[in-house]
Amino acid sequence: MAPGRAYLVQSSGTSATVLYVTLEDSYKFAVGDDVVIADDTTTPENLGAITAIDRTTYTHMAAITVTVATGGTSFTTARFAYIVVEGYDVCVGILEKSVDTGTGANANGANATLILGNCVLYTGSLINLDSAAKTDLAATAFGIYTYMK
Numbered sequence: 228m229a230p231g232r233a234y235l236v237q238s239s240g241t242s243a244t245v246l247y248v249t250l251e252d253s254y255k256f257a258v259g260d261d262v263v264i265a266d267d268t269t270t271p272e273n274l275g276a277i278t279a280i281d282r283t284t285y286t287h288m289a290a291i292t293v294t295v296a297t298g299g300t301s302f303t304t305a306r307f308a309y310i311v312v313e314g315y316d317v318c319v320g321i322l323e324k325s326v327d328t329g330t331g332a333n334a335n336g337a338n339a340t341l342i343l344g345n346c347v348l349y350t351g352s353l354i355n356l357d358s359a360a361k362t363d364l365a366a367t368a369f370g371i372y373t374y375m376k
Contacts, residue, residue, distance in 0.1 A: 231255065232309040236288050239264065239302040246274075246291045246310055251331040253280055253289030261313040262293060266306035272298055273313060318360035319343070321353065321375075344375045 233252035246264070256262065258277050265271035275294035282289045291310070302308035319341075326337035342348075344364070350356070350373045361368070366375045 231311050231315050233311070235302065235304055235308045235310070238304055239297050239308060241299050241301050242296040244274075244293055244296045246293065247285075247288045248291060248310065250282055250287065250289050253282055253291065254331055254334060256280060256291065256310075256312065262291075262310045263313050263315065264297060264302050264308065264310050266302050266308040268306050269300050269302060272300070274310070316359065318363040320364070321348065321356075342375070346375050348373045348375070 233248040233255055235246060236249060237247040239246055256277055258280060260277050262274050262277060263271050264274055273295065274297070277291055277293055279292040280289055281292070284290060321342045323340035323342060326339045328334045328337045350368055350371055353373060356366075356373065360366075361373075364375050366373050368374075
């Protein structure tokens, strides 16, 4: 599961401006963040900025209001629909170690070194390294190694 994703707990409908995620996942966002909605089938859509996050109406989920409605397609929980901050698909570096920041309102930040380039890494140790990430990092694979320049 990708850490930046907030999976919907209720399908979006065809022209939704309010999306529902778990309370814990709602803390991944702030009012003003530009978000994108996606699932495992449909082309991702930009929903503009978050205008409100309601964490008080429901005890089990939060309502996130955005400026742009979904464009005629219902993003469903059956297709693992999620929202993420815009730019989620850009890889800027590799973290030196895994960090657990916790979840929800009490999540703390964590420090980890971000490797930006000029290194040789074991490919088998790299999580979520796909062809798009390799392109973003200008990385090349050679045997069991990945080179970043």
